[in-house]
Amino acid sequence: MYCLLFLYTALSSLFVLAIYRLFFHPLCNHPGPILAALTHWYEAYHNIVKRGGLLVEIERLHKLHGPVIRIGPNTLHFNDRQAYHDIYTYGSTLVKDREFYSAVGVHAPQGSLLMCDPEVAKQRRGLLQPLFSRKAVMSLEYTIQQKFLETLENNYNSSSTTVSMAVAYCALTTDIITSYCFAKSSDILESPGLSHPILRGVRETRHFPFCVTFILSVPETLVLWLLPDFEGYLKMKLGWERQIESFINDPETLTMAEHETVFHHLLEPKGQERPSRSSLVDEAFVLVGAGSDTVGNACNIGTFYALKYPSIRQKLEEELEEVWTAFIKEVLRFSMGASHPLPRVVGPSTPKVGGLKIPSGVSDSLIQLNVLPIDVALQTVVEMGTIFLHMNPDVFTDPYTFNPDRWLAEDTNQMMLDLAPFCKGPRICLGLNLAWCELYLIFGNIFRRLNLKLFITEDTIDHFANNCRDYFVPRWEKEYQVFVKS
Numbered sequence: 001m002y003c004l005l006f007l008y009t010a011l012s013s014l015f016v017l018a019i020y021r022l023f024f025h026p027l028c029n030h031p032g033p034i035l036a037a038l039t040h041w042y043e044a045y046h047n048i049v050k051r052g053g054l055l056v057e058i059e060r061l062h063k064l065h066g067p068v069i070r071i072g073p074n075t076l077h078f079n080d081r082q083a084y085h086d087i088y089t090y091g092s093t094l095v096k097d098r099e100f101y102s103a104v105g106v107h108a109p110q111g112s113l114l115m116c117d118p119e120v121a122k123q124r125r126g127l128l129q130p131l132f133s134r135k136a137v138m139s140l141e142y143t144i145q146q147k148f149l150e151t152l153e154n155n156y157n158s159s160s161t162t163v164s165m166a167v168a169y170c171a172l173t174t175d176i177i178t179s180y181c182f183a184k185s186s187d188i189l190e191s192p193g194l195s196h197p198i199l200r201g202v203r204e205t206r207h208f209p210f211c212v213t214f215i216l217s218v219p220e221t222l223v224l225w226l227l228p229d230f231e232g233y234l235k236m237k238l239g240w241e242r243q244i245e246s247f248i249n250d251p252e253t254l255t256m257a258e259h260e261t262v263f264h265h266l267l268e269p270k271g272q273e274r275p276s277r278s279s280l281v282d283e284a285f286v287l288v289g290a291g292s293d294t295v296g297n298a299c300n301i302g303t304f305y306a307l308k309y310p311s312i313r314q315k316l317e318e319e320l321e322e323v324w325t326a327f328i329k330e331v332l333r334f335s336m337g338a339s340h341p342l343p344r345v346v347g348p349s350t351p352k353v354g355g356l357k358i359p360s361g362v363s364d365s366l367i368q369l370n371v372l373p374i375d376v377a378l379q380t381v382v383e384m385g386t387i388f389l390h391m392n393p394d395v396f397t398d399p400y401t402f403n404p405d406r407w408l409a410e411d412t413n414q415m416m417l418d419l420a421p422f423c424k425g426p427r428i429c430l431g432l433n434l435a436w437c438e439l440y441l442i443f444g445n446i447f448r449r450l451n452l453k454l455f456i457t458e459d460t461i462d463h464f465a466n467n468c469r470d471y472f473v474p475r476w477e478k479e480y481q482v483f484v485k486s
């Protein structure tokens with residue numbers, strides 16, 4: 001009897017919610033699939049069942065419905081450059097969407113990337129900034145020159161011993177960021193097959209954050225028994241906890257580190273309270289996550305096109321500063337940084353977005369009357385995937401062609417405005433100086449010191465502009481292999 005009553009109440013609540021979302025919600029007049037208006041699982045379906053296929057779907061919907069679509073019960077996606085700048089570049093009244101970011105960063109909720117409160121984020125950014133504005137990149141040079149080049153030269157030097165550059169760059173960039181931030185490299189370049197266990201266990205869990213929460217709350221031995229992939233994550237966490245502990249217990253050890261680490265800045269904050277231990281570990285995860293795949297993807301794409309089109313490589317050999325910069329800009333345009341549209345919550349004082357006044361959420365009177373059922377969105381989220389900005393033919397002629405020369409044109413102002421791999425505005429990437437520096441160093445070393453050859457098979461990717469899959473950062477179904485020709 002009680003069961004039936006419960007079922008009846010649950011079903012009627014869902015029914016009322018569906019009616020509300022379809023006919024009375026502040027966004028109900030915007031076009032989009034009915035299913036997307038009803039549930040967030042529409043997005044999950046495309047990213048899980050269609051394996052990162054959300055961007056393909058959004059592109060299809062924009063072609064069908066125009067520049068503004070409703071892609072979730074309370075979410076609008078734009079394909080309009082003005083809207084991009086309204087949301088991100090000038091978006092001081094919009095904040096990161098807590099629901100999304102707490103799911104993305106469920107394993108590291110107190111890290112800078114996941115802080116939604118602008119004031120809290122600003123304080124943390126203030127602490128981290130000095131680490132990334134430093135010019136000292138000696139440790140990068142060492143990792144790149146000594147380890148990376150030697151690893152490729154010694155182990156992958158014939159057509160029978162090739163290496164996937166996606167894997168190699170992932171190893172390199174993780175080693176760089178761990179050594180840069182913690183003065184302790186993850187040494188993946190030294191492990192056989194460049195295997196990369198770090199964070200493997202906590203990737204692609206965005207739609208099921210509760211699973212990660214559960215896993216993190218049970219004893220480690222049980223986690224490892226059930227999910228051996230989490231070993232890398234747990235080891236990393238333990239390593240940082242020990243490093244932090246020793247720095248806190250004996251501040252002298254800070255002076256003994258090979259070079260400044262992120263903890264030098266976080267443990268002795270000027271004019272602020274010291275972040276908690278768990279917040280420090282979370283920040284470590286964020287920095288490694290944010291600083292590895294992103295740079296790795298860019299290196300992977302740039303190397304591919306320079307090897308595929310000898311004219312591009314020849315031009316780089318002329319050693320002109322502007323040619324290198326143009327090449328890196330085109331690489332960043334293709335690699336995009338984050339592929340997932342970054343969701344921002346509209347505030348009450350947010351000006352128009354793409355020429356539209358977007359309601360900031362359900363009106364107060366409705367909330368006070370308590371007439372709405374559970375889970376009604378109390379806020380409106382707006383977003384635009386970088387791919388729509390970077391592949392806009394009105395700004396980038398023939399956008400799907402990898403063409404570094406476009407950046408050598410006389411007037412590149414509008415293209416520069418719309419080049420946003422690091423996002424723009426108040427939450428722009430903190431590591432962009434470091435990233436640029438890494439890209440110069442890595443490409444410089446790779447092209448000047450190695451004679452890399454593409455090893456083409458039927459599984460080799462032929463273009464990075466198509467079939468981009470959305471796993472927060474972009475991934476592609478195919479990759480490519482290379483070897484070093486002596």
Ligand code: HEM
Pocket residue numbers: 112113114121125177286287288290291292294295298336337338342421422423426427428429430431432434435
């Ligand atoms: C080519 C390389 C890189 C690209 C394209 C890139 C891109 C991005 C993007 C798009 C965001 C915004 C994410 C969001 O709003 O959700 C971001 C944020 C961030 N990135 Fe990067 N990134 C790169 C390299 C790095 C590096 C090397 C670091 C250093 C650890 C780093 C650290 C961060 C941090 C800490 C944030 C969070 C900033 C905040 O939320 O206030 N990134 N990055």
